[in-house]
Amino acid sequence: MNRNKFLALTSMSAFSISVLGKVTKERGDFVGDCDTTNDILGSFYRADAPTRYDMTFENLTGTVVELKGKVCQSDCVTPIENALVEIWHRDMEGVYDNETKYFRHRAKCLTNEKGEYYFKTILPGKYLNGRLYCPAHIHF
Numbered sequence: 001m002n003r004n005k006f007l008a009l010t011s012m013s014a015f016s017i018s019v020l021g022k023v024t025k026e027r028g029d030f031v032g033d034c035d036t037t038n039d040i041l042g043s044f045y046r047a048d049a050p051t052r053y054d055m056t057f058e059n060l061t062g063t064v065v066e067l068k069g070k071v072c073q074s075d076c077v078t079p080i081e082n083a084l085v086e087i088w089h090r091d092m093e094g095v096y097d098n099e100t101k102y103f104r105h106r107a108k109c110l111t112n113e114k115g116e117y118y119f120k121t122i123l124p125g126k127y128l129n130g131r132l133y134c135p136a137h138i139h140f
Contacts, residue, residue: 046088
């Protein structure tokens, strides 16, 4: 496996764990840690992102990925229909679109009757944070 593929896979693994949380088994029932944290808006949040599933556009650079997930009630099993899911991330150069009318790399959607959401976008770029690089990541 080459270095780029390894980094992409490990980044997505860390991302998946942070989004999905953990599941533990107690007395035969699965119980998750589905509590929403108080940092819901995260860094560089921008209100009024467009409702769309496909965040790609002409002349876009980067590796296109599909993000799929499911939003559930506190039992971590029962799906929530019409839950609002918003995502945003940096471009390949590590820059957020904080000002343009295009809301590049920003979108929102409502979950379907099964609680599922879907986005098509790119893997964002890393960026320099002081002397160190911050790894590529996507905000939910």
